[in-house]
Amino acid sequence: MKKLLMCAVTMLLVLCLIAGPASAARAAGSAGGVPPLSAGAVPRLAGEEGDPDEEGDPGAPDDSYDPDESGDPDEPGDTGDPEEPEEPPVPEPEEPYVRVIDPSKPMVALTFDDGPHDTWSNAILDVLEENHALATFFEVGRNVRAHPEPVQRMAELGCEIASHSNAHKDLSKLKKKTLIKDLDTADAAFTDAGVEPPALVRPPYGAVNKNVKSATGRSIVTWTVDTEDWRSRDAQAVIDYVQNYGDLDGEIVLMHSIYESTADAVRVLVPWLQEQGYQLVTVTELLAYYYGELPQPDRFYGYTYFSSHGRTDTPVPLPGETVPGAGVPAEEPAEEETPDTPAALADEPEAPAESESPAEEAPAETDKEWKPVRVPDTVDLAPASIPNPALFMP
Numbered sequence: 001m002k003k004l005l006m007c008a009v010t011m012l013l014v015l016c017l018i019a020g021p022a023s024a025a026r027a028a029g030s031a032g033g034v035p036p037l038s039a040g041a042v043p044r045l046a047g048e049e050g051d052p053d054e055e056g057d058p059g060a061p062d063d064s065y066d067p068d069e070s071g072d073p074d075e076p077g078d079t080g081d082p083e084e085p086e087e088p089p090v091p092e093p094e095e096p097y098v099r100v101i102d103p104s105k106p107m108v109a110l111t112f113d114d115g116p117h118d119t120w121s122n123a124i125l126d127v128l129e130e131n132h133a134l135a136t137f138f139e140v141g142r143n144v145r146a147h148p149e150p151v152q153r154m155a156e157l158g159c160e161i162a163s164h165s166n167a168h169k170d171l172s173k174l175k176k177k178t179l180i181k182d183l184d185t186a187d188a189a190f191t192d193a194g195v196e197p198p199a200l201v202r203p204p205y206g207a208v209n210k211n212v213k214s215a216t217g218r219s220i221v222t223w224t225v226d227t228e229d230w231r232s233r234d235a236q237a238v239i240d241y242v243q244n245y246g247d248l249d250g251e252i253v254l255m256h257s258i259y260e261s262t263a264d265a266v267r268v269l270v271p272w273l274q275e276q277g278y279q280l281v282t283v284t285e286l287l288a289y290y291y292g293e294l295p296q297p298d299r300f301y302g303y304t305y306f307s308s309h310g311r312t313d314t315p316v317p318l319p320g321e322t323v324p325g326a327g328v329p330a331e332e333p334a335e336e337e338t339p340d341t342p343a344a345l346a347d348e349p350e351a352p353a354e355s356e357s358p359a360e361e362a363p364a365e366t367d368k369e370w371k372p373v374r375v376p377d378t379v380d381l382a383p384a385s386i387p388n389p390a391l392f393m394p
């Protein structure tokens with residue numbers, strides 16, 4: 001008996017299994033579809049028993065099902081809409097990066113002196129490029145002549161190229177004529193390298209006198225934060241100094257592009273600064289957007305200037321740029337940001353700072369009165385007035 005029962009049960013099961021697919025096929029057929037697509041509910045079946053040859057493209061079967069199933073109200077997912085392949089192909093991931101500076105937000109200017117250096121200038125440029133950041137390079141004219149390539153790359157990236165004299169001499173010890181000649185010689189090196197003669201000059205060692213400050217036809221800029229990277233030659237020391245400095249908004253950070261340790265520090269500091277919310281801008285951008293002034297010829301931007309000025313309410317647009325306006329993002333040209341900044345500066349834009357006497361810090365000085373550790377200008381700068389001669393003076 002039991003065996004008979006078992007047999008009956010088994011046969012029933014077998015019957016069911018056979019009847020299943022058949023009824024499914026009938027159902028599909030009655031829905032108006034083509035029998036082979038019966039497995040519409042089970043696409044893989046169609047693939048297996050259908051014509052695999054026509055389905056080499058996995059996307060094809062779906063398309064071929066749509067018309068058939070369009071009449072099936074049970075398929076909410078497949079409403080039969082002619083799919084709009086417009087959207088998927090539009091993912092435009094390679095949109096060109098557009099740099100936008102918001103004058104109302106924190107910004108800091110990283111500056112690098114004494115280059116260009118074939119290896120370390122380029123290492124720093126790599127980091128800047130990867131992070132869509134800009135910096136200002138105060139280059140030594142004769143180094144530019146020897147290594148023009150990094151300077152050209154700086155220009156391509158939109159970094160600001162500035163002069164650090166031709167031979168890294170103490171400019172405050174030169175007679176005016178010699179001083180001008182030195183700067184002109186440096187300018188020729190920049191021109192020969194294919195970039196505009198810089199409008200900004202940072203005097204070696206931060207050493208200035210009246211002539212350097214206001215008789216060169218250039219804008220003289222020092223710095224406000226000295227990492228002393230030349231002294232430590234230690235990336236971590238530089239990183240620690242900057243990270244522990246405190247508020248860097250509106251500051252100009254001094255480093256040197258001729259040390260591996262500095263390049264290593266920059267690799268950490270650039271993304272870190274951006275994570276802290278700082279926009280990395282050029283010196284000219286900082287002056288325009290933060291201090292509200294375009295660099296003026298024969299004007300000295302030293303410690304006194306930066307410590308006595310705060311964030312402006314009226315950021316100034318860079319030449320050729322649309323007005324940024326306070327708090328309004330200033331859009332840079334799409335491809336390269338202000339590649340012509342230094343040259344454009346020579347145009348002497350409106351609003352020259354006539355009211356601010358360029359000689360505000362000059363009275364105490366004479367040509368003979370060079371004081372490498374002059375009070376305001378060299379408070380932060382004093383250490384840098386020792387290091388580099390050996391590196392550059394033959």
Ligand SMILES: [Zn+2]
Nearest residue numbers: 113114204388
């Ligand atoms: Zn220097």
